[in-house]
Amino acid sequence: MNRLVSKISRRSFLVGAMGVLAAPMVSRRAAAGSGTVTMVGWGGAYQEAVQRAVVAPFTKETGISVNVAPGPVLAKVKAMLLTGNIEWDLYTDTGAVLASGSKQGFWEKLDSSILEMKDLAVPPTSDYAINEISAVGITWDPKRCGSGRHPVNFAEFFDLKKFAGRHAMRPFPDGTLEIALLADGVAPKDMYPLDVDRAFKALDRIKPSVVWPATTPQSVSLVQAGEVDFGMTYVARAKTTNGPGGGVPLAFSFEQNVFATSGYAVVKGAPNKENAMTLIAYMLRPEVQARLEDQAGNTPTSKQATSMLSTEARNWQPDLSNPNSVMINSQYWADNMEGAARRFKEWIMA
Amino acid sequence: MPCRRLNALAALEDGSTMRAQTIFMSPATSMAAAIVLPPLLYVFYTSVSGPTGWLTSYSEIVTSGLFARTLSTTLVVAISSSIVSLFLAYIVALHLARQPGRRRAVLIVLVLLPFWTSVLVKCFAFTIILGRDGIINSTLGWIFNTKIELPLLFNRIGLLIGMTNFLVPLIVLPVLASLLAIDGAIYRAASIMGARPARIFWTVTVPMSLPGVFAGLLSAFVLALGAFVVPALLGSSQDQMLSSLVDFYNRQVLDWPKAAAISVMLFCMAVGSAAPLALWRRHKV
Numbered sequence: 001m002n003r004l005v006s007k008i009s010r011r012s013f014l015v016g017a018m019g020v021l022a023a024p025m026v027s028r029r030a031a032a033g034s035g036t037v038t039m040v041g042w043g044g045a046y047q048e049a050v051q052r053a054v055v056a057p058f059t060k061e062t063g064i065s066v067n068v069a070p071g072p073v074l075a076k077v078k079a080m081l082l083t084g085n086i087e088w089d090l091y092t093d094t095g096a097v098l099a100s101g102s103k104q105g106f107w108e109k110l111d112s113s114i115l116e117m118k119d120l121a122v123p124p125t126s127d128y129a130i131n132e133i134s135a136v137g138i139t140w141d142p143k144r145c146g147s148g149r150h151p152v153n154f155a156e157f158f159d160l161k162k163f164a165g166r167h168a169m170r171p172f173p174d175g176t177l178e179i180a181l182l183a184d185g186v187a188p189k190d191m192y193p194l195d196v197d198r199a200f201k202a203l204d205r206i207k208p209s210v211v212w213p214a215t216t217p218q219s220v221s222l223v224q225a226g227e228v229d230f231g232m233t234y235v236a237r238a239k240t241t242n243g244p245g246g247g248v249p250l251a252f253s254f255e256q257n258v259f260a261t262s263g264y265a266v267v268k269g270a271p272n273k274e275n276a277m278t279l280i281a282y283m284l285r286p287e288v289q290a291r292l293e294d295q296a297g298n299t300p301t302s303k304q305a306t307s308m309l310s311t312e313a314r315n316w317q318p319d320l321s322n323p324n325s326v327m328i329n330s331q332y333w334a335d336n337m338e339g340a341a342r343r344f345k346e347w348i349m350a
Numbered sequence: 351m352p353c354r355r356l357n358a359l360a361a362l363e364d365g366s367t368m369r370a371q372t373i374f375m376s377p378a379t380s381m382a383a384a385i386v387l388p389p390l391l392y393v394f395y396t397s398v399s400g401p402t403g404w405l406t407s408y409s410e411i412v413t414s415g416l417f418a419r420t421l422s423t424t425l426v427v428a429i430s431s432s433i434v435s436l437f438l439a440y441i442v443a444l445h446l447a448r449q450p451g452r453r454r455a456v457l458i459v460l461v462l463l464p465f466w467t468s469v470l471v472k473c474f475a476f477t478i479i480l481g482r483d484g485i486i487n488s489t490l491g492w493i494f495n496t497k498i499e500l501p502l503l504f505n506r507i508g509l510l511i512g513m514t515n516f517l518v519p520l521i522v523l524p525v526l527a528s529l530l531a532i533d534g535a536i537y538r539a540a541s542i543m544g545a546r547p548a549r550i551f552w553t554v555t556v557p558m559s560l561p562g563v564f565a566g567l568l569s570a571f572v573l574a575l576g577a578f579v580v581p582a583l584l585g586s587s588q589d590q591m592l593s594s595l596v597d598f599y600n601r602q603v604l605d606w607p608k609a610a611a612i613s614v615m616l617f618c619m620a621v622g623s624a625a626p627l628a629l630w631r632r633h634k635v
Contacts, residue, residue, distance in 0.1 A: 073601055074601075074604065075600055075601045075604055075606075078604055078606075166482075171587065172602075211504050211586075212587045214582040214583055225477070225478075225481060225483070226481070226482060226483045227477065227481050227482055227483075227503065337603075338603045338605075341598075341602050341603050342416075342603060345416065345595075345598050345602075346415065346416045348587045349416065349419060349420065349587055349588055349590055350419065350588070
């Protein structure tokens with residue numbers, strides 16, 4: 001008995017102890033049968049769109065019921081893998097985070113035989129699939145700043161002489177460094193690998209007038225409240241302000257954007273792995289993507305889906321082939337996120 | 351069992367309160383310990399056993415400029431907001447102590463109402479009050495008939511206003527309890543002896559309310575040390591505190607040993623600031 005105990009390492013003992021403590025939470029999930037799948041969702045209006053356009057019809061078609069857990073955080077995936085208590089089957093996040101998880105071995109290999117590969121503008125990798133693209137760009141209140149009184153590209157956004165005022169930017173390095181380099185005159189084709197020093201030098205220029213919203217909804221609400229003159233947000237967020245109940249309607253510039261990808265991966269050891277694969281395959285279908293983006297306002301990765309979108313959604317579609325815009329390189333960020341995030345945090349707090 | 355209970359009651363009546371305290375506190379304490387201690391120990395273990403060797407996360411953090419800067423922001427904000435809150439809360443508590451019972455009960459609810467409101471909601475309310483086009487600036491602009499844009503939001507001022515609003519109720523209650531415990535006869539004796547109100551305040555009221563002051567100050571300071579939401583929503587990026595750094599290491603770069611090390615240091619700061627008070631109280635009692 002003693003020998004057995006001494007064989008258990010401290011870590012595995014602690015992990016085991018945590019497992020025992022977490023047991024009451026697990027039993028609920030253990031009851032779930034083969035006909036379910038648990039996915040992580042972003043919450044808010046976006047998740048409602050996913051619910052209507054994807055989840056409900058998916059359950060109707062396959063009989064698989066979908067549980068939605070709130071808030072994608074890669075740290076939680078790491079904790080689940082560490083404790084062996086896998087609560088999520090399907091994880092969603094930006095391409096950069098999915099690539100980073102892939103690098104750390106967090107995902108199951110995708111079953112490529114059930115995925116429609118040819119139709120996708122961004123093909124799935126071996127362990128995650130991209131289903132939508134979100135354009136990040138400049139937003140402003142057209143009532144406060146009429147034509148000519150707001151920046152439309154990143155160089156103008158960084159030009160405080162021409163457009164003085166409070167600016168808001170996302171407090172994360174991915175995308176923000178690309179925007180800084182575009183503003184500083186780097187050509188989109190020469191973007192990667194990023195000249196990080198040059199990006200920070202460019203950011204230094206506008207730092208004194210930048211507010212860093214703590215949450216994504218704030219990236220539009222601060223502009224709506226007049227707290228910020230020019231914001232940087234996702235096109236879907238700006239589009240929502242023009243819909244019913246959206247508050248002050250904001251404008252969005254398509255003249256220059258950075259494109260962030262987002263998609264899904266199956267967590268390693270997921271209890272409902274097959275169902276999760278089926279759901280990913282479903283989400284890559286053209287008609288499902290068109291249905292989702294009609295409501296969510298992002299850009300489908302399915303080429304066929306683009307022509308299926310409603311007129312209203314098409315008015316808010318960015319031009320992915322715009323030579324002034326840049327697609328964020330997920331692989332670059334998977335390899336460089338940690339160093340860049342530390343430097344960005346030091347810079348932003350200094 | 352009945353015998354034990356009698357013992358406990360007897361201990362209480364005897365005045366040997368220490369023993370009674372132990373008996374009455376032990377169920378709550380052991381339950382709290384069972385729930386809090388294992389994860390706390392795990393956090394401690396994570397902090398000391400970094401992937402590159404023992405205690406490396408501590409040495410890397412202590413030598414990093416980011417940590418030094420954040421620590422000083424944390425201490426400055428926690429201390430200054432606690433002191434400002436104490437000043438405001440003391441005035442409120444003095445006023446409350448002088449009210450007749452029923453009126454006081456109503457006023458206490460007014461103090462507790464913001465205390466019961468979610469800090470998130472209060473912060474968003476403050477953005478409406480303090481903003482560039484907020485209530486304060488637009489009112490001042492109307493009075494002086496010119497555009498006024500006092501910078502009250504997303505800086506140290508906004509952060510301190512938010513923190514103070516968050517902390518004042520925590521100090522009002524213990525200070526009020528101390529003030530109400532003062533025997534009215536002492537005031538009468540002091541004024542019969544010819545002491546003026548100012549002298550009564552400094553020689554009677556203040557010293558006798560000190561236990562409440564210290565208890566309130568301590569709980570405010572400890573809560574302020576761990577503030578996360580208020581700096582995120584009302585402060586600038588330069589006003590972020592240690593909890594924001596914990597979040598950064600935990601969620602953004604998945605460096606758990608460093609997140610755990612900062613948490614342990616925060617914990618030690620909280621315990622370290624509580625210890626002198628506990629000793630002082632025991633000394634007094």
